[in-house]
Amino acid sequence: MWLTAVAIGTSFAVGGFLAAPATAVETANLTGVILGVGANESQRIVTWYSSADAAQSVQVAPTSSLVAGQFPADAATFSATGGANLATSGGFNRHATISGLTENTAYSYRVGSDGNWSTAYEFKTQSFDGAFDFLFFGDPQIGSSGDVANDGAGWKDTLDVSLAANPNAELLVSGGDQVETANNETQWDAFLAPDKLRQYPWAATIGNHDVGGKAYEQHLSTPNTDRSAAYYSNGTPTSNTSGGDYWYIYKDVLFIDLNSNSYATAQGGGGDAAHVSYVTDVINQHGAEAKYKVLVYHHSIYSPADHAKDGDNKVRRVDFPTTFSNLGVDLVLQGHDHSYSRSYEIKNGAKANPDEQPGAAEVYPGPGGVIYVTANSASGSKYYDITAPDSSGTSGAGNGADPLNPGNYWYNSVENQEHVRSYVKVQVQNDQLVVEDVRSGTCAAPNAAVERGNVDWCGPDSGASAAQPVGSIVDSVTIHASHGNGEDIQVAVPDAAPGEFGWTVDGHNGLVDLGTAVEHGDYFEASGQLNPITVSDTRHSQAPWSISSSVGDFQDGTNTFSGKYLGWTPKLVQTGAGATPGDAVQSGYDSGDGLSVARELGSAYQGHPRGTAKLGADLDLKIPNTVDKGSYRGTLTITALSN
Numbered sequence: 001m002w003l004t005a006v007a008i009g010t011s012f013a014v015g016g017f018l019a020a021p022a023t024a025v026e027t028a029n030l031t032g033v034i035l036g037v038g039a040n041e042s043q044r045i046v047t048w049y050s051s052a053d054a055a056q057s058v059q060v061a062p063t064s065s066l067v068a069g070q071f072p073a074d075a076a077t078f079s080a081t082g083g084a085n086l087a088t089s090g091g092f093n094r095h096a097t098i099s100g101l102t103e104n105t106a107y108s109y110r111v112g113s114d115g116n117w118s119t120a121y122e123f124k125t126q127s128f129d130g131a132f133d134f135l136f137f138g139d140p141q142i143g144s145s146g147d148v149a150n151d152g153a154g155w156k157d158t159l160d161v162s163l164a165a166n167p168n169a170e171l172l173v174s175g176g177d178q179v180e181t182a183n184n185e186t187q188w189d190a191f192l193a194p195d196k197l198r199q200y201p202w203a204a205t206i207g208n209h210d211v212g213g214k215a216y217e218q219h220l221s222t223p224n225t226d227r228s229a230a231y232y233s234n235g236t237p238t239s240n241t242s243g244g245d246y247w248y249i250y251k252d253v254l255f256i257d258l259n260s261n262s263y264a265t266a267q268g269g270g271g272d273a274a275h276v277s278y279v280t281d282v283i284n285q286h287g288a289e290a291k292y293k294v295l296v297y298h299h300s301i302y303s304p305a306d307h308a309k310d311g312d313n314k315v316r317r318v319d320f321p322t323t324f325s326n327l328g329v330d331l332v333l334q335g336h337d338h339s340y341s342r343s344y345e346i347k348n349g350a351k352a353n354p355d356e357q358p359g360a361a362e363v364y365p366g367p368g369g370v371i372y373v374t375a376n377s378a379s380g381s382k383y384y385d386i387t388a389p390d391s392s393g394t395s396g397a398g399n400g401a402d403p404l405n406p407g408n409y410w411y412n413s414v415e416n417q418e419h420v421r422s423y424v425k426v427q428v429q430n431d432q433l434v435v436e437d438v439r440s441g442t443c444a445a446p447n448a449a450v451e452r453g454n455v456d457w458c459g460p461d462s463g464a465s466a467a468q469p470v471g472s473i474v475d476s477v478t479i480h481a482s483h484g485n486g487e488d489i490q491v492a493v494p495d496a497a498p499g500e501f502g503w504t505v506d507g508h509n510g511l512v513d514l515g516t517a518v519e520h521g522d523y524f525e526a527s528g529q530l531n532p533i534t535v536s537d538t539r540h541s542q543a544p545w546s547i548s549s550s551v552g553d554f555q556d557g558t559n560t561f562s563g564k565y566l567g568w569t570p571k572l573v574q575t576g577a578g579a580t581p582g583d584a585v586q587s588g589y590d591s592g593d594g595l596s597v598a599r600e601l602g603s604a605y606q607g608h609p610r611g612t613a614k615l616g617a618d619l620d621l622k623i624p625n626t627v628d629k630g631s632y633r634g635t636l637t638i639t640a641l642s643n
Contacts, residue, residue, distance in 0.1 A: 138375025230270025578608020
């Protein structure tokens with residue numbers, strides 16, 4: 001903890017206010033509710049449709065506080081914003097951000113207004129630190145088989161199967177193409193029908209089938225979204241198209257999501273150059289806040305099927321990889337090609353390690369190595385068959401053969417198409433990412449493309465082998481983190497267990513700024529407040545404890561003055577744990593050694609009640625006017641003692 005006599009502007013933070021519940025002007029039909037990802041693990045965004053243009057909100061409370069399904073009077077309410085939908089959708093859209101969530105808590109929420117609330121839904125937060133799993137889903141594209149109901153059934157089944165197998169998954173990440181036709185609300189209704197989309201946060205991605213209308217933006221609000229002209233394919237955010245790039249941080253992962261439909265400036269937008277600039281800026285500003293960097297966009301640049309040789313994907317394949325390598329991206333998740341593939345380690349648009357073997361179960365990308373994954377269909381609405389390499393080259397935009405496995409493209413370690421539904425599971429662990437492609441269906445229904453005869457065969461080896469069971473693994477790889485030329489050291493610090501004694505600086509341990517000292521004849525004087533110290537004691541022994549502190553000399557370069565000139569008056573900011581404040585200590589300028597020797601800030605007696613207290617102090621600094629001008633700092637050392 002620092003104390004200083006330099007003049008620095010004072011600032012303070014104020015907690016957000018919760019809006020009062022809105023009153024409906026008219027009864028509204030509330031539909032299409034979906035839980036979205038927030039800017040961090042303590043937020044969620046809820047989006048829905050309303051038949052009436054009424055002021056509405058999201059109401060949230062811990063599920064444990066509901067009585068007979070009724071929300072408590074103190075339930076948090078977050079006001080919604082939105083507007084009129086385009087004519088083909090009808091009605092209005094609303095979205096609101098839920099903030100201030102606490103970890104490991106089950107919450108219930110509903111949307112609407114007093115007297116006109118929706119059904120209540122539930123989600124659960126988990127620990128805000130440490131390892132977690134998320135699931136990645138490729139192209140549900142509801143309606144692309146020609147049978148909306150069957151596509152919706154396959155989509156629902158994949159969600160049910162994947163979350164039954166992974167109930168503690170924390171995010172559902174989209175590969176794009178939620179629907180076949182951008183503004184077809186029948187298709188959107190089928191996509192939004194599964195209740196799992198109201199229980200787990202959906203991190204949306206714009207696909208080429210979503211971009212041609214506003215329904216995507218109406219249904220799926222996203223955090224930190226830049227809707228500048230550069231991130232729209234036609235350069236016009238007000239047009240009947242969807243667009244925007246966004247980012248969020250969830251635990252140890254910085255996710256960046258791009259609208260890959262905008263790839264060439266000839267279309268009117270900023271093209272790939274704008275995305276490259278966006279990714280660069282976001283990573284430069286926020287990359288240090290996360291352990292891993294994961295990019296998500298729709299158009300796969302290293303895919304194995306119908307879109308592998310598309311001209312636009314070849315453009316992206318030249319524009320993106322070197323930047324991603326230079327920025328230390330770990331994993332890129334893509335859709336669009338309705339087949340599964342996992343790339344080799346790609347660095348600067350070429351295979352990073354010529355000796356990396358096809359299908360390797362473990363990879364060590366090293367600095368600049370990036371793994372690209374393409375997801376197959378999550379609904380079974382459409383599959384594309386794997387295509388053959390050509391002689392166009394084995395780096396850059398080329399689609400030549402892999403020298404180690406000539407049937408594959410040079411860039412892919414694994415390629416798979418069985419005409420069965422699947423999803424990708426990503427385990428984010430302390431020092432590695434584990435990526436698995438998991439079957440969520442077989443050749444049996446629901447599998448619309450197979451049922452309708454849109455494909456000629458089903459199963460491994462182009463149908464020559466029997467379909468594998470649901471939950472079986474298509475591909476698995478462990479991506480080990482690179483630590484450059486150094487040796488990183490990590491330790492996890494858990495929450496204090498019940499029955500322990502400890503203390504922390506309350507809130508953000510910022511600089512204790514005493515401002516500019518005021519002259520009083522032969523001395524300068526400054527005053528301020530100690531950052532409160534939170535003491536927690538839940539031990540059954542009820543043993544005595546004390547918190548004491550001392551300060552060293554204040555320094556500015558080679559100039560110093562003694563810490564004895566600092567005094568204080570301890571106080572209780574919050575009572576509890578039997579705490580009593582220590583005695584006042586006058587500045588050594590008046591008499592004595594001040595805080596240059598250890599002084600008691602607070603203590604508790606034997607047999608005190610268990611609980612938590614906050615200790616503070618009014619600080620008084622008196623400095624002889626013989627001290628040279630400067631900006632001085634000293635360190636206050638805090639010590640806890642207990643039997």
